[in-house]
Amino acid sequence: MATLSQPHSSWPSVLVVGAGPTGLALACELHRANVPCRVIDAAIEHGTRSKGIAIWPRSLEILRDLGVADEAAERGLPVRGGSLWSQGRPLTSFDLAGLDSRYGWGLVLPQPETEELLERRLVELGGKVEKGVRLVQARTSVSGLPTVTLESADGQETTEVDWLVGCDGPASQVRADAGIAMSGELEQYGWLLADVRLRTGLPRDWINWFLHANAVLHVLPMPGDQWRLTMTVGAQRPDPAEWPMARVQQLVTARSPVPITLTSLEWLSGFRVRQGIAARFRSGRVLLAGDAAHVHSPAGAQGVNAALQDAVNLGWKLAKVCRGEAPDVLLDSYDAERRPAASLTVLMADRMTKGATLSSRFARSARDRLWSNAGRRGVVQRALPPVVSGVRQGHPAGLVPASAPRLVARHARGLLATVVGRPYVGARLPDPLLDGSGPATPHRLWDLWPAGTPAVLAWAGRGRRWDEVDGFTALYRAVPRDVPVIVFDSPGVPADAIPDTPAWQVVPDYAGVVRRSLHAGPDTAVVVRPDRYLGGIGRASTPAAIRAYFQTVGGAC
Numbered sequence: 007m008a009t010l011s012q013p014h015s016s017w018p019s020v021l022v023v024g025a026g027p028t029g030l031a032l033a034c035e036l037h038r039a040n041v042p043c044r045v046i047d048a049a050i051e052h053g054t055r056s057k058g059i060a061i062w063p064r065s066l067e068i069l070r071d072l073g074v075a076d077e078a079a080e081r082g083l084p085v086r087g088g089s090l091w092s093q094g095r096p097l098t099s100f101d102l103a104g105l106d107s108r109y110g111w112g113l114v115l116p117q118p119e120t121e122e123l124l125e126r127r128l129v130e131l132g133g134k135v136e137k138g139v140r141l142v143q144a145r146t147s148v149s150g151l152p153t154v155t156l157e158s159a160d161g162q163e164t165t166e167v168d169w170l171v172g173c174d175g176p177a178s179q180v181r182a183d184a185g186i187a188m189s190g191e192l193e194q195y196g197w198l199l200a201d202v203r204l205r206t207g208l209p210r211d212w213i214n215w216f217l218h219a220n221a222v223l224h225v226l227p228m229p230g231d232q233w234r235l236t237m238t239v240g241a242q243r244p245d246p247a248e249w250p251m252a253r254v255q256q257l258v259t260a261r262s263p264v265p266i267t268l269t270s271l272e273w274l275s276g277f278r279v280r281q282g283i284a285a286r287f288r289s290g291r292v293l294l295a296g297d298a299a300h301v302h303s304p305a306g307a308q309g310v311n312a313a314l315q316d317a318v319n320l321g322w323k324l325a326k327v328c329r330g331e332a333p334d335v336l337l338d339s340y341d342a343e344r345r346p347a348a349s350l351t352v353l354m355a356d357r358m359t360k361g362a363t364l365s366s367r368f369a370r371s372a373r374d375r376l377w378s379n380a381g382r383r384g385v386v387q388r389a390l391p392p393v394v395s396g397v398r399q400g401h402p403a404g405l406v407p408a409s410a411p412r413l414v415a416r417h418a419r420g421l422l423a424t425v426v427g428r429p430y431v432g433a434r435l436p437d438p439l440l441d442g443s444g445p446a447t448p449h450r451l452w453d454l455w456p457a458g459t460p461a462v463l464a465w466a467g468r469g470r471r472w473d474e475v476d477g478f479t480a481l482y483r484a485v486p487r488d489v490p491v492i493v494f495d496s497p498g499v500p501a502d503a504i505p506d507t508p509a510w511q512v513v514p515d516y517a518g519v520v521r522r523s524l525h526a527g528p529d530t531a532v533v534v535r536p537d538r539y540l541g542g543i544g545r546a547s548t549p550a551a552i553r554a555y556f557q558t559v560g561g562a563c
């Protein structure tokens with residue numbers, strides 16, 4: 007084979023290995039921030055299998071910020087909520103409507119379609135995917151940079167890159183070559199995944215989990231006239247060849263109290279999940295994201311969602327570092343923020359599967375009583391949608407590295423704030439409807455500045471005169487000139503006078519929805535990160551928290 011070598015300076019500084027949802031979303035984020043990257047994928051084409059199909063509201067927000075949510079919504083099937091059944095009886099339900107998100111529903115979209123939309127967006131942003139190019143080896147050269155060997159139909163090439171991001175799925179070569187261990191264990195269950203056509207009275211906008219003895223059947227409607235059935239079958243990896251439609255039908259009939267008649271079997275897959283989490287998401291100049299960093303069971307349908315969360319968390323940080331605006335220690339916060347979140351996702355998927363497959367009849371009956379009581383008392387509806395949808399997930403570890411005890415304290419503060427419903431540094435910014443917004447013209451907080459850029463939200467100090475600009479002098483000095491600053495005009499905190507600069511604007515909040523959503527008062531100032539999480543909460547008149555944020559990450563992305 008020919009050996010192609012090019013000087014380092016002619017290569018993009020970032021190599022993204024893998025063009026699944028993670029690699030594509032990350033590449034879009036980088037290109038949007040004007041940081042070019044090279045994206046390779048061993049496959050010649052996107053797969054045709056539906057794979058990760060559930061896209062929850064927080065992920066729809068991410069897709070919207072990337073500019074592809076509307077088309078995704080046109081192609082996909084909205085689902086409003088779900089029900090849990092056991093031994094033929096309904097236990098409880100949850101509804102996604104009423105979430106603090108413009109998406110009060112989830113979307114079912116086969117993974118190849120999500121990938122196609124993201125790839126098209128990447129091309130619009132000036133990027134491309136090099137298909138049929140496989141990473142065969144990655145090592146660290148004497149210069150400290152990753153040296154990669156790539157193989158394609160044209161031959162083999164070896165080169166150095168500044169940053170190597172492994173988005174190459176569960177069997178990640180990048181992870182293996184970086185010597186990053188993957189903790190975890192093989193699940194005790196075999197899973198059968200079937201995309202089918204069927205006849206049933208089940209609604210087409212609702213997900214159902216049927217628990218039966220020590221097994222589960224998960225029924226999810228899909229676009230077109232298909233359905234996805236996910237079921238545990240024994241302790242071994244099931245061989246699809248041994249599961250003709252009649253056998254799948256038997257299993258479905260045994261588990262579902264609602265009549266379901268299969269009419270065709272479109273795709274069948276059998277697997278056992280080795281769930282686990284990488285020991286580190288960053289090792290020097292190597293980063294891991296998506297399934298390369300964490301793998302979990304299909305319970306909860308979080309695979310693509312966790313992948314997108316990784317991509318947006320990493321994207322703006324890597325862009326800042328590549329542009330020389332922030333020190334590379336900022337990338338440590340990617341590990342600090344995303345690894346605990348991903349660990350929780352892995353843990354929850356594990357607990358959901360174990361809870362659904364209890365072997366003791368006594369334990370099953372206790373579990374069912376618990377769910378049923380929680381449902382009747384409204385606990386399920388209050389707790390489940392914010393968690394399942396991803397809107398409640400925050401990143402309390404923050405951007406500044408800290409000792410282990412400090413990190414524990416930050417997580418405890420984040421948890422407490424979540425329980426009492428208060429904002430905290432690392433929480434997702436709420437997205438309430440603004441004044442003057444109606445059903446025909448919805449206008450939300452996030453619409454006030456472009457996706458992918460930071461912003462500062464501020465309220466005037468108490469007793470401030472309507473024409474008093476001076477109250478914002480300190481804030482004006484703390485915020486880089488190109489960062490949008492939005493001052494809310496609320497009752498008692500008039501905001502008519504602001505520094506005369508295009509980045510500053512006054513927005514009416516007479517009903518106080520934004521103020522309440524952030525528990526803001528006179529003189530509050532918060533900084534919002536490019537990924538829509540809170541980067542700092544402080545005072546407009548003494549903006550130490552705002553200044554600290556911009557000192558950590560530099561100016562606008």
Ligand SMILES: Cc1cc2nc3c(=O)[nH]c(=O)nc-3n(C[C@H](O)[C@H](O)[C@H](O)COP(=O)(O)OP(=O)(O)OC[C@H]3O[C@@H](n4cnc5c(N)ncnc54)[C@H](O)[C@@H]3O)c2cc1C
Binds near residue numbers: 047117139178179199
């Ligand atoms: C059968 C199946 C069913 C699933 N069902 C669900 C579900 O119902 N819900 C859910 O949320 N999730 C589901 N998942 C998981 C979901 O598909 C993943 O979480 C998601 O694909 C993760 O995206 P990713 O981009 O991190 O990895 P992947 O989608 O795996 O993408 C990795 C990419 O890297 C490329 N690659 C790998 N190695 C190399 C290399 N050495 N060089 C170059 N390129 C390389 C691959 O070709 C691939 O395109 C399912 C997965 C499978 C396999």
